Amino acid sequence: MIKTLIPALFLIASTFSSIxxxxxxxxxxxxxxxxxxxxLQTYANNNAASTIxxxxxxxxxxxxxxxxxxxxxxxPSDAPVYSGANAAINSTFFVKATGLFDIAADGNYNIRTxxxxxxxxxxxxxxxxxxxxxxxxxxxxxxxxxxxxxxxxIELYFFENxxxxxLEVGISGNNNSSYSLLNSAAVPEPSIIALFxxxxxxxxxxxxxxxxx
Numbered sequence: 001m002i003k004t005l006i007p008a009l010f011l012i013a014s015t016f017s018s019i020x021x022x023x024x025x026x027x028x029x030x031x032x033x034x035x036x037x038x039x040l041q042t043y044a045n046n047n048a049a050s051t052i053x054x055x056x057x058x059x060x061x062x063x064x065x066x067x068x069x070x071x072x073x074x075x076p077s078d079a080p081v082y083s084g085a086n087a088a089i090n091s092t093f094f095v096k097a098t099g100l101f102d103i104a105a106d107g108n109y110n111i112r113t114x115x116x117x118x119x120x121x122x123x124x125x126x127x128x129x130x131x132x133x134x135x136x137x138x139x140x141x142x143x144x145x146x147x148x149x150x151x152x153x154i155e156l157y158f159f160e161n162x163x164x165x166x167l168e169v170g171i172s173g174n175n176n177s178s179y180s181l182l183n184s185a186a187v188p189e190p191s192i193i194a195l196f197x198x199x200x201x202x203x204x205x206x207x208x209x210x211x212x213x
Contacts, residue, residue: 023054024099024154024184028076033092033159035132037120040157044096051076057181058097058156062090063137063164075165094159100185101154101171103147109173111143111182115158116166122155123147137166147173151185 027049034040053076061072078090103109111128113119116137121129128143158167170179 023056024058024097025052025054026058026076026095026097027052028093028095030077030093033094033161035118035134035159037127037130037132037157040094040096040120040159043094044157049096050093056184058167058169059181060168061164061166063166072168090160090165091162092160093165094157097154097156097158099154100151101182102151102185103149106148107146107173109145109147109171110179111145111154112170112172112179113141114166114168114170115141116164117160118158119167120157121169122153124152125155134161137164154182 027044028051029043029047030050032043032047034043055073057073059072060075062075062078075090075093075095077093111121111123113121113129113131114137115131117134118131119129119141120127120131121143123143123145126145128145129141131141154169156169169182171182172179
């Protein structure tokens with residue numbers, strides 16, 4: 001019986017020791033843009049994304065610009081070969097980004113974007129930032145909210161119409177005036193959850209056999 005229990009218990013132990021960083025999922029839709037949030041949502045709901053990629057931070061540029069923080073990612077459709085701000089692939093598009101982030105302690109937090117062009121940001125399904133305008137990457141847009149300790153969701157729509165495409169999402173708060181890049185939450189990967197389920201099934205089988213005896 002002990003020999004049977006050990007593998008199942010090992011699976012469960014592995015579940016809690018194998019926590020990995022989740023990622024923000026970024027879906028890029030090429031050759032379409034709109035300054036209307038409703039139009040972007042409708043298009044994303046009814047069309048397949050041109051490219052999909054995952055990132056630890058929401059920090060993108062096609063102009064080789066560090067913006068507010070050092071370093072950046074290429075947009076998903078541009079990642080295979082960097083083509084620059086004037087390339088057709090970067091001229092007209094929008095992205096939908098979704099994911100989770102962690103808050104260590106209760107407090108008032110600011111979510112800030114540095115964007116070119118417009119952006120809409122939902123935190124826990126509440127619209128916090130609404131920028132439906134075309135402009136260069138010199139504008140900061142900030143949403144304020146009380147966030148409890150734990151995991152929270154973000155859903156973001158960014159659009160670009162000609163020229164450079166830049167976006168950074170930062171966070172500050174809880175008596176901290178400095179900003180840092182918003183980092184994706186640490187949650188179990190699907191494979192880890194599957195192992196956890198297998199471990200529970202194993203324990204259930206052993207318990208039933210023991211009861212029958």
